[in-house]
Amino acid sequence: MTESVNFIDLRMTGVIPPALYRRTETDLSGIMAKVEPIIVAVREEGDAALLRFAKAFDGVTADSMTLRATEEEFETAFASFDPEMIETLKLAIDNIRRFHEAQKPEEMWMKEISPGVWTGDRMLPIDSVACYVPRGKGAFPSVVNMTCIPAIVAGVKRVVIITPPGPDGRVDAGTLVAAKLIGVTEIYKCGGAQGVAAVAYGTPTVPRCEKIVGPGSPYVVAAKRLLAQVIDPGTPAGPSEALILADDSADGALAALDLIIESEHGPDSSAYLVTNSARVAEEARAALPGYWAEMDEKRAGFSRAVLCGPHGGIVLVKDFATAVEFVNGYAPEHLEILTAEPFATLGQIRNAGEILLGRYTPVTLGNYLLGPNAVLPTNGAARTGSPLCVFDYMKRASIAHVTSAAYPALAKHAHRFASYEGFDGHARAVSPLRDKLLAK
Numbered sequence: 001m002t003e004s005v006n007f008i009d010l011r012m013t014g015v016i017p018p019a020l021y022r023r024t025e026t027d028l029s030g031i032m033a034k035v036e037p038i039i040v041a042v043r044e045e046g047d048a049a050l051l052r053f054a055k056a057f058d059g060v061t062a063d064s065m066t067l068r069a070t071e072e073e074f075e076t077a078f079a080s081f082d083p084e085m086i087e088t089l090k091l092a093i094d095n096i097r098r099f100h101e102a103q104k105p106e107e108m109w110m111k112e113i114s115p116g117v118w119t120g121d122r123m124l125p126i127d128s129v130a131c132y133v134p135r136g137k138g139a140f141p142s143v144v145n146m147t148c149i150p151a152i153v154a155g156v157k158r159v160v161i162i163t164p165p166g167p168d169g170r171v172d173a174g175t176l177v178a179a180k181l182i183g184v185t186e187i188y189k190c191g192g193a194q195g196v197a198a199v200a201y202g203t204p205t206v207p208r209c210e211k212i213v214g215p216g217s218p219y220v221v222a223a224k225r226l227l228a229q230v231i232d233p234g235t236p237a238g239p240s241e242a243l244i245l246a247d248d249s250a251d252g253a254l255a256a257l258d259l260i261i262e263s264e265h266g267p268d269s270s271a272y273l274v275t276n277s278a279r280v281a282e283e284a285r286a287a288l289p290g291y292w293a294e295m296d297e298k299r300a301g302f303s304r305a306v307l308c309g310p311h312g313g314i315v316l317v318k319d320f321a322t323a324v325e326f327v328n329g330y331a332p333e334h335l336e337i338l339t340a341e342p343f344a345t346l347g348q349i350r351n352a353g354e355i356l357l358g359r360y361t362p363v364t365l366g367n368y369l370l371g372p373n374a375v376l377p378t379n380g381a382a383r384t385g386s387p388l389c390v391f392d393y394m395k396r397a398s399i400a401h402v403t404s405a406a407y408p409a410l411a412k413h414a415h416r417f418a419s420y421e422g423f424d425g426h427a428r429a430v431s432p433l434r435d436k437l438l439a440k
């Protein structure tokens, strides 16, 4: 491979070309057209359609496949699983659980906001959630952890996993082991659009769920959009992306090592190193080919496609303020800060899904085991959106109580308001008519 990394030198201009903020544009219109009949088939034929699509799209060749993972599958997965990897999963699960427990709100709060007026919020878990675990481009026990643990911490009664089966008709072993360690035992072998439709409508085997969370292929994204009136589609999480922000204190070779992390997910990912240091930029440029040469061929291919293509590379800017402007304009999913004073830099960042501070906090740690959720807003959604968290599995009801002493003054104002808006029934409910009934 002779491609060279995309090197964007903006030192002569303070202007960041808007094209640099773009991610891969997945035109979903063609996919939507393919997904519609899949959804109809699942709604009308249920399990039979799921089994047919497993053969067609997941290459299942097994003669018979149960749609729900069996106890035997869990046991086989555990028996063949590397014990050291179980240790690692346990460490990740512990940290992720502790983070989300710390994040969990009080079940209820109430405050007297004016004399006799008590108001607050009550938080309750949703009844059921389907956690989508992708399998097309790899195995993702990490997604099991990130989607199921906050659900359990939130107190969701029914947590199920849906995931594409392998050609052998079985669930990926890492997914089975992580699920069991967390305490999730309902896993259904349906991926893509058919999986989303199954939990949206329910089938004889797959339960209907209130909400679906987790990243997936464009088929999953399209199905979530089409079924948004039937199932809560949660925050969309698209192709992975990261920015590495470095100043002149950074080691360019280290920055390059971390630039590769999210670029290896797939050719649809995005990743930039942005720096005001020509030395850091040049060191990173020089280091990349050596790293790619040492990597797994498929992953190196994805990384090269990203960093030598239109959605990745090295951006060299004239000063650090412009580098920060680039970060805030881009609103990355993951941001790693490699500066002399990362906590001082943090104060300048307004838009990022996850902010990792310093050279000992690479994106890889955040992806797997620090605790904060790695299912994050992508494609600039971090401007307004937040990481997946316990709140995504809970709903909030406002609560209020008025004392008899506080009622008369409030009723007078509410009556005036209702009359102004022309709501006679509203007004009568706080009129002297009520006073008479209250006095009975």
Ligand SMILES: NC(=O)c1ccc[n+]([C@@H]2O[C@H](COP(=O)([O-])OP(=O)(O)OC[C@H]3O[C@@H](n4cnc5c(N)ncnc54)[C@H](O)[C@@H]3O)[C@@H](O)[C@H]2O)c1
Residues within 6 Å of the ligand: 034, 057, 058, 133, 134, 135, 136, 137, 138, 140, 143, 164, 190, 191, 192, 193, 194, 215, 216, 217, 219, 220, 237, 238, 239, 240, 265, 266, 268, 269, 374, 375, 376
């Ligand atoms: N944000 C995160 O936390 C995170 C984590 C991991 C992965 N990701 C992203 O999630 C995505 C996962 O991609 P994946 O491919 O592994 O997902 P996937 O497992 O959902 O894709 C496979 C499914 O796509 C469907 N499909 C494939 N070809 C089809 C066709 N021709 N017609 C109809 N359906 C078809 C099938 O149902 C199949 O089961 C990637 O973009 C990755 O970057 C994000």
Ligand SMILES: N[C@H](CO)Cc1c[nH]c[nH+]1
Residues within 6 Å of the ligand: 140, 142, 143, 239, 240, 241, 262, 333, 367, 374, 375, 376
């Ligand atoms: N980078 C993904 C989130 O954007 C998380 C992940 C899982 N495995 C590897 N990476």
Ligand SMILES: [Zn+2]
Residues within 6 Å of the ligand: 240, 261, 262, 265, 367
């Ligand atoms: Zn990753």
